Amino acid sequence: MTVPERRTSREELERQILGATPDMTAAEVAEGAGVSTDAIRRLWRALGFAEVDQDVIFTPHDVAAVGDVFSTVDSGAIGFDTAVALIRALGQTMSKLADWEVATLLDRVEELAKAADGSRMDSAAEVLSKVNPAFEQLLVYAWRRHLAAAVGRMEALGEAEEDLHATHVSVGFADIVSFTALSNTLDQDGIGNLVEVFEARCYDVVSNLGGRVIKSIGDAVLFVSDRAQTAIEIGEGIIRVIGRDPRLPDVRVGIASGSVVTRMGDVFGPPVNMAARLTAVARRNRIIIDQATADLLPSIFITRRLPARPVRGFGIVEPLAVSRR
Structure with a gap:
């Protein structure tokens, strides 16, 4: 008797991308980060996601990210409203980038699925496992390059504009x-x-x-x-x-x-x-x-x-x- 080949599920692909299993609510993230649930919801909306209540969609990585935001705010470097504005910009940019990445890789996913007579989820998991580690490094590199260029433009502008x-x-x-x-x-x-x-x-x-x-x-x-x-x-x-x-x-x-x-x-x-x-x-x-x-x-x-x-x-x-x- 042939045992059917196990297929990658959507949940497994999500865990691969997130690097952890979602097992926390917004209230639990707030407790772990030592902030209010309202603050968590505001940051989540700023990232471009729908309102959540008791949904179990967060991971310890979310707690760490919130902690980083509030550590920066607590240091006095920026205010919370400024942090929210930066996160909103990040959310808009990352949303478009993610859609762009998926659309760009879709043909490769389909190609692998047909060649191996497998599922799209299996092929997507394979492609992302090979592409994303290097792409994450490239993401930070590109951000640093563009940030340096933007600061240069701002410095030049400051010489002539009030x-x-x-x-x-x-x-x-x-x-x-x-x-x-x-x-x-x-x-x-x-x-x-x-x-x-x-x-x-x-x-x-x-x-x-x-x-x-x-x-x-x-x-x-x-x-x-x-x-x-x-x-x-x-x-x-x-x-x-x-x-x-x-x-x-x-x-x-x-x-x-x-x-x-x-x-x-x-x-x-x-x-x-x-x-x-x-x-x-x-x-x-x-x-x-x-x-x-x-x-x-x-x-x-x-x-x-x-x-x-x-x-x-x-x-x-x-x-x-x-x-x-």
């Missing part, structure tokens, strides 16, 4: 032309592949030219640059690697300059809104800018004023097309 939360930048939006209509002609894999290629190429161009991608929104990417010329060069690069590729759809780019406020890794202010509005009126594979950006460009660029048009939130605006001499 408010360290506000800075003068050029903001760019790049989006895929007629994405909704295009997506209706593609299957799910086709849409996913298109968005992945679009984002990857935009990220490569922006990073290589010294800009920063703030966020991607499916068919659009928001980036910033300290120099208007660099923002134009980024727009040209995106058009070159996407819009000029006959295998990919056309793109359009809108760029505006001015003071923005930085919060939670995002940027806010009139230039962000203006760049988005300009993108909506740009022609295929063209860059449209505002007057503030044009005023910052060197003489190697020429601008051409386009017909005035109403722009939501700004009234009548005269956008400008830009090109090289």
Whole structure:
């Protein structure tokens, strides 16, 4: 008699990922960490998870993490509200990263499951056991690198700005032309592949030219640059690697300059809104800018004023097309 091969359960996979078996409630974590249950719930919500009551979902690692947070607060380095804000940023970032990791590894999991005639859980456990240890180290490395770069930007900003939360930048939006209509002609894999290629190429161009991608929104990417010329060069690069590729759809780019406020890794202010509005009126594979950006460009660029048009939130605006001499 053949004994059926044992399959990995969801609970076992969860234990592998968490490194422990969930056996504690929020109240027990609070008792172990010496804090209130309300504080635990607030931290849990900040991480991006649903409210819990008597659910047995926590482990001793949760007690240690809460203890680390309150040790930092008790040291006087930061207040509890600041800690919650940092945890909220961490939760949002990790949620997206986790979804991204799972989606990226899904094809490999399916491949292994078919090859071994096994279950997805078995294959997922195998892949994660080999990928996650190195990926955790890479995660800390990438955070340190980006933190050093962010501190450098803040230090440079402090020399010229009174408010360290506000800075003068050029903001760019790049989006895929007629994405909704295009997506209706593609299957799910086709849409996913298109968005992945679009984002990857935009990220490569922006990073290589010294800009920063703030966020991607499916068919659009928001980036910033300290120099208007660099923002134009980024727009040209995106058009070159996407819009000029006959295998990919056309793109359009809108760029505006001015003071923005930085919060939670995002940027806010009139230039962000203006760049988005300009993108909506740009022609295929063209860059449209505002007057503030044009005023910052060197003489190697020429601008051409386009017909005035109403722009939501700004009234009548005269956008400008830009090109090289």
